[in-house]
Amino acid sequence: MPLYVPPAPAPALRSVLAALGSPTAVREARTPALRALQGPHTPELPLPVHVLDRLAPGDGPFRTRLTGWRFLIRSNDRAVAAADTMLTPDGWTFSHFFEGPYLASTERALRQAESMAADCQPRLLSVPALYMLTLWLHGDPTTDASTGTPAPTDVLIPLAPAPPGIAAHRPHTVADLLPALALRLAPSPAAKASPLLGQPA
Template sequence: MTLSLPQPPAAALRAVLTALDSPSAVCAGRGSATRQRSGQLVPALPLPVHLLDAEATASARGTATGMLNGARRTGWRFLILDGDEVVAAAETRETAEGEHVFAHFAEGPYPLSTKRALHQARAHTTSSPTPFLPRLLSVPGRYMTALWLHPVLDPAHGRDLLIPLAPAPLGVTAHVPYDAGHLLAPLSNGNGSLLTAAS
């Protein structure tokens, strides 16, 4: 098996396409790397974004499964391509009413690192009998974002895997697949709450 790429809500895709066509969004949210592009920019490789923060881990009881179960989905992130080149990412957020609205464009190292991590994930899961659903896990208290590979058919026997994106926090190696428990345990304290970078 391999990755089971998720289908984003149609409203999330429409929000990104509208932002790409909006002069105000372009001027306010897109950096020089995308504004200078003359080709057609296309959203691709959408991934749901899950937030792992102190609130989400309050009832986790120190286990990786509990932490990941507490990570709530906040929206979707699309890579923005110019041909085959990743030039940015676009993120949507889910409102309390369940609507999907455009949030912001992002440049920097994470978009390209996301594409690299997806290639690694495909190679890593090819020999696995279990399909994995890729997600993005944001851990703001540790300044970390990781590609989260969640087993979809047999979670009782499959393991959640995390591939940290670059740049990764101190003590974590980017672009190395980790068992979720091995990666999250050092990032938490005794009661299961995430340590902050200043702890």
């Protein structure tokens, strides 16, 4: 599937380039691979990071909000780190560098997406309640990457490490995965029926 990677806001990219050019920012980053680089390295594949704000069964559409842009820092055709930016009252600014399992998992999920049939816009969708991150393949590649609600036919690829019981790198439609996650987070019937401590039975 052709991936239509959305352009990041220019100030977000400039802030990452400035951080990469700052010996202090690179030296203080908890990214040994980035600190050890000798050759050229560039921020590529900007992905908007959306957070799932509401995840409750039967509670209307799932709501997301844009919280940042993530860039993969590449050197010699491989990603060695990532850089996150965040929106402040003064605009987009660099947040931090990082590395770890989500880095390789993101690259793998992007390769999976390229092998699929339909055009899409890649995004990242975070589910904080489950400590879960997915590659969100939005079905309308021309839409504004900072907005939008997951459509039922959009595809989500859980990144590794995924929560227990959810297979990483197994694609799901939004219609299949998000309701299942909502049920996982819903209180059990026994919990609903039990009186709160301190209340009369």
